[in-house]
Amino acid sequence: MGISIFDIFKVGIGPSSSHTMGPMRAAERFVRNLDELDLHHRVHRVAVQLYGSLALTGKGHCTDTAVILGLEGELPDHIDPERVQERLALIRAQGRIMLGGRRAVAFDEVLDLLFLKDQLLPGHSNALRITAMDDRLEVLLAREYFSIGGGFIVESGKSEDVPLDAREHINFPYPFGSGQELLELCSRHQLPMHEIVRRNEREWRPDKEIDSELNRIWTAMQECVARGLRQEGVLPGSFKVRRRAAPMARHLEAAGMGEPLNAMEWVNVWALAVNEENASGGRVVTAPTNGAAGVIPAVLHFYMSFVPGSDLAGVHRFLLTAGAVGVLYKRKASISGAEMGCQGEVGVACSMAAAGLAAARGGSPEQVENAAEIGMEHNLGLTCDPVGGLVQIPCIERNAMGAVKAINAANLARRGDGIHSVSLDQVIATMRQTGLDMATHYKETSLGGLAVNVPEC
Numbered sequence: 001m002g003i004s005i006f007d008i009f010k011v012g013i014g015p016s017s018s019h020t021m022g023p024m025r026a027a028e029r030f031v032r033n034l035d036e037l038d039l040h041h042r043v044h045r046v047a048v049q050l051y052g053s054l055a056l057t058g059k060g061h062c063t064d065t066a067v068i069l070g071l072e073g074e075l076p077d078h079i080d081p082e083r084v085q086e087r088l089a090l091i092r093a094q095g096r097i098m099l100g101g102r103r104a105v106a107f108d109e110v111l112d113l114l115f116l117k118d119q120l121l122p123g124h125s126n127a128l129r130i131t132a133m134d135d136r137l138e139v140l141l142a143r144e145y146f147s148i149g150g151g152f153i154v155e156s157g158k159s160e161d162v163p164l165d166a167r168e169h170i171n172f173p174y175p176f177g178s179g180q181e182l183l184e185l186c187s188r189h190q191l192p193m194h195e196i197v198r199r200n201e202r203e204w205r206p207d208k209e210i211d212s213e214l215n216r217i218w219t220a221m222q223e224c225v226a227r228g229l230r231q232e233g234v235l236p237g238s239f240k241v242r243r244r245a246a247p248m249a250r251h252l253e254a255a256g257m258g259e260p261l262n263a264m265e266w267v268n269v270w271a272l273a274v275n276e277e278n279a280s281g282g283r284v285v286t287a288p289t290n291g292a293a294g295v296i297p298a299v300l301h302f303y304m305s306f307v308p309g310s311d312l313a314g315v316h317r318f319l320l321t322a323g324a325v326g327v328l329y330k331r332k333a334s335i336s337g338a339e340m341g342c343q344g345e346v347g348v349a350c351s352m353a354a355a356g357l358a359a360a361r362g363g364s365p366e367q368v369e370n371a372a373e374i375g376m377e378h379n380l381g382l383t384c385d386p387v388g389g390l391v392q393i394p395c396i397e398r399n400a401m402g403a404v405k406a407i408n409a410a411n412l413a414r415r416g417d418g419i420h421s422v423s424l425d426q427v428i429a430t431m432r433q434t435g436l437d438m439a440t441h442y443k444e445t446s447l448g449g450l451a452v453n454v455p456e457c
């Protein structure tokens with residue numbers, strides 16, 4: 001299975017890659033299947049059932065909105081986040097959806113979109129079933145999907161649960177399945193990690209396109225930070241969490257650059273700006289997920305603002321390297337909070353960002369691998385317990401913590417010679433095992449941790 005770094009970095013909308021982007025893509029895919037089977041014109045009713053974590057935290061994570069708009073043919077990278085609420089209001093007022101954007105079908109949200117909180121489908125905690133029926137309520141098509149993290153979806157019954165997005169049958173010139181193999185390739189060919197990744201990416205697109213895609217991702221991250229810094233007020237949801245990025249930025253600008261930890265304070269601001277945008281359903285880049293979308297943009301802004309000699313080529317080195325680390329976690333463990341807890345989201349983002357920063361600053365492959373390892377080692381066991389099922393507390397601040405930790409991990413690695421006791425592969429295996437051992441309460445169900453100790457006002 002070939003996973004591109006551009007499968008890891010995807011432009012989409014908040015607040016969740018697994019609970020918003022994945023279900024929207026599944027619903028859109030279902031509608032396309034109806035078209036392919038020439039069933040679209042016979043559909044009289046569509047019913048959706050959400051299971052497991054999608055049911056338990058789906059309200060706070062806007063899974064209902066995502067599925068409805070996916071049935072209308074929307075995709076996370078194309079949808080206009082500014083128009084989502086207006087469209088939903090219209091759908092709810094009229095009691096119908098435009099299936100695939102072109103055929104009105106009655107849709108009663110209470111009856112047709114069920115949150116089955118006490119039920120699971122075998123395979124994954126994030127499951128949904130979509131059924132289309134004709135005018136006699138006979139089933140035309142029924143499909144089950146799993147949203148496996150980072151916006152990736154898998155259709156039930158497909159062989160080996162291969163993500164539908166992944167390209168099979170790709171023969172990479174520099175194949176690697178572990179951190180050790182990646183290091184060996186670097187050593188054998190005397191190439192830095194980002195160059196190995198680039199040469200593999202060329203199997204999909206030429207260099208020019210790789211660069212323009214990297215620029216697109218970086219631009220989307222910058223726009224997200226800029227938008228977050230323009231917004232004030234409170235975030236959606238009953239907790240009325242205040243946006244802090246903009247007032248903090250104003251305070252820092254007024255204080256000037258003299259404060260000893262000024263750079264770290266800006267890192268906090270940039271991470272908060274992204275995750276506040278994510279929490280309000282804005283446009284973000286999965287890095288590797290929406291919940292953890294602030295870590296990498298914050299560390300990249302740190303690189304561009306505070307590291308002497310930083311440039312766009314360094315941003316490219318950062319993203320190529322961070323993407324490769326993300327692919328390793330996805331292949332060897334998981335980037336889903338519902339499977340691994342938050343170590344699989346903010347922990348992975350921290351590890352990716354640490355590796356990316358070390359690479360951007362010219363670290364050796366061994367130092368880069370060490371940075372990635374440190375970035376995860378100190379996130380092991382991190383649980384996922386979003387308060388109120390919203391991607392706000394602890395998620396927003398956690399990205400700021402993850403970004404600061406990533407910078408420190410890169411610094412620790414760069415001050416060493418690359419020789420270290422724990423390998424990236426060992427820490428990935430440890431994260432996976434820890435995730436498997438973690439109680440379900442702490443894996444994006446809002447049934448434990450802060451989610452039960454911080455009551456709704």
Ligand code: SF4
Nearest residue numbers: 291337342345384395
């Ligand atoms: S706690 Fe972490 S894994 Fe859970 S929703 Fe928040 S960011 Fe995602």
